[in-house]
Amino acid sequence: MAHWNVSLIHLLKGDLETGWAEHEWRKKTTIESRPREFPQPEWNGQKLNGQTILIHAEQGFGDTIQFVRYIPLVASHGGRVLFQCPVELSSLMRHSLKTADIVTAADLPDFSVHCPLLSLPAIFKTRLDSIPAETPYLKSPPESSARWRELLNQTGAAKRVGLVWAGNPRRKLDRQRSLRLDQLAPLASAPGIQFHGLQKGEAAEQAANPPTNMKLIDQTAKLTDFAETAGLIDNLDLVITVDTAVAHLAGAMGKPIWVLLGYVPAWRWLLNRNDSPWYPTMRLFRQAALDDWTDPIAQAAEALHEFTKK
Numbered sequence: 563m564a565h566w567n568v569s570l571i572h573l574l575k576g577d578l579e580t581g582w583a584e585h586e587w588r589k590k591t592t593i594e595s596r597p598r599e600f601p602q603p604e605w606n607g608q609k610l611n612g613q614t615i616l617i618h619a620e621q622g623f624g625d626t627i628q629f630v631r632y633i634p635l636v637a638s639h640g641g642r643v644l645f646q647c648p649v650e651l652s653s654l655m656r657h658s659l660k661t662a663d664i665v666t667a668a669d670l671p672d673f674s675v676h677c678p679l680l681s682l683p684a685i686f687k688t689r690l691d692s693i694p695a696e697t698p699y700l701k702s703p704p705e706s707s708a709r710w711r712e713l714l715n716q717t718g719a720a721k722r723v724g725l726v727w728a729g730n731p732r733r734k735l736d737r738q739r740s741l742r743l744d745q746l747a748p749l750a751s752a753p754g755i756q757f758h759g760l761q762k763g764e765a766a767e768q769a770a771n772p773p774t775n776m777k778l779i780d781q782t783a784k785l786t787d788f789a790e791t792a793g794l795i796d797n798l799d800l801v802i803t804v805d806t807a808v809a810h811l812a813g814a815m816g817k818p819i820w821v822l823l824g825y826v827p828a829w830r831w832l833l834n835r836n837d838s839p840w841y842p843t844m845r846l847f848r849q850a851a852l853d854d855w856t857d858p859i860a861q862a863a864e865a866l867h868e869f870t871k872k
Contacts, residue, residue, distance in 0.1 A: 563591050573829035581829070582684035589678070595621045597678035605677040607685040610641025613674040617662070618646040620678050622733070623788070623807035626651060627814050628830065628840060630659060631699050632682035637661035644673055653789040658700040693839050697816035706793025714797050717779065720756040721870055724795060724812075725749075725778070726803035728765035738824040739805040740765070741855050747773035748863035749802070754870050758798065760791060760808055800869060802862060805831070813841030820865070822858045825849040 569584030588596055597620040605615055617636060619626040626647055637643045643662040647655055656664045665671065677685070688694075714722060728740035743765075749755070750773050759769040759780040769780035785791045792811060795801060801812040802820045805828055812819035821838075823831055823846055831838065831846060838844040845865070847858035 566591050570829045574833060576690050576832050578689050600676045602674060602676050605675040610639045612641055614642040614644060616644045616646060616673040616676040617679055620680055624810040625680060627807060627810035629679045629682060631694050633659055634661045635686055644671060651788050653787055654700060654792055657703045690839055695840060695842055697814060697842060700814040702792035702796040703789050706789055707796040710793045710797045717756060720754050722756050722758060722798045724758050724760045724798045724801040726760045726806050726808045729804060729806045743768040744773050745855055746859060748859050749866055750776035751863060752866040752870050813844050816843055818843050820845045820847060820862055823848045825852040
């Protein structure tokens with residue numbers, strides 16, 4: 563566990579090569595999200611020569627979305643790629659990843675070698691200046707985008723901004739990334755904005771009582787999986803979110819995405835910067851003091867005023 567925690571510090575500081583090496587210790591920990599084990603040998607980057615490789619997702623939805631960018635690099639090694647992912651992501655992945663066959667944990671075909679998804683950055687020796695950051699690498703299914711386009715065209719021509727204000731409350735340290743919808747009231751001061759609630763879970767109930775003057779349309783019931791969420795995002799002008807999977811999804815789609823970050827962020831957001839080398843269209847708004855959302859929300863509200871002028 564000490565090695566694994568050291569890896570997170572190195573990654574947070576931007577020392578990715580050291581961080582990836584230490585991050586392999588997660589396989590020996592007792593953390594709930596450690597990667598699965600298989601009797602087949604683990605791939606270390608060698609040529610596949612026609613063999614079938616299983617790449618298996620680990621950790622959260624956001625981690626899966628962030629690191630599927632490596633799947634085409636695996637396919638370039640000359641084998642058949644199977645990608646095992648959560649069922650909630652399967653439809654989106656089948657549409658977006660043309661170099662892999664998408665499978666779920668309950669239905670694994672035969673394979674020769676395997677690799678956990680988050681071991682791929684180490685295998686490909688990823689540094690800050692060599693992150694495969696070309697977007698979009700995930701795309702909404704055309705039928706989903708078309709359905710949402712028709713629906714949103716009925717709501718007017720205002721700037722459309724998606725909102726997510728909370729993560730999964732059962733995740734460790736969730737309180738450091740989540741907030742309440744009413745705390746986003748300063749965003750409502752920007753003129754000509756139509757907000758769309760992308761929030762899932764218990765926190766979605768807050769959409770029934772949005773802040774004063776916030777024109778919020780709650781889309782929760784229609785977001786049945788990540789493919790549907792991608793269809794809606796494809797028709798938005800901007801997404802503003804806390805650190806959740808939606809941040810990764812919008813970033814992977816190449817959409818404008820603003821992320822509100824706690825004082826101690828997840829390692830992937832690094833330190834002291836307002837952009838992300840993982841997602842070119844992302845802008846970061848950071849807490850200046852622990853548990854104080856005043857600054858990032860005020861900065862986002864000011865930026866939103868400028869955004870409406872474009």
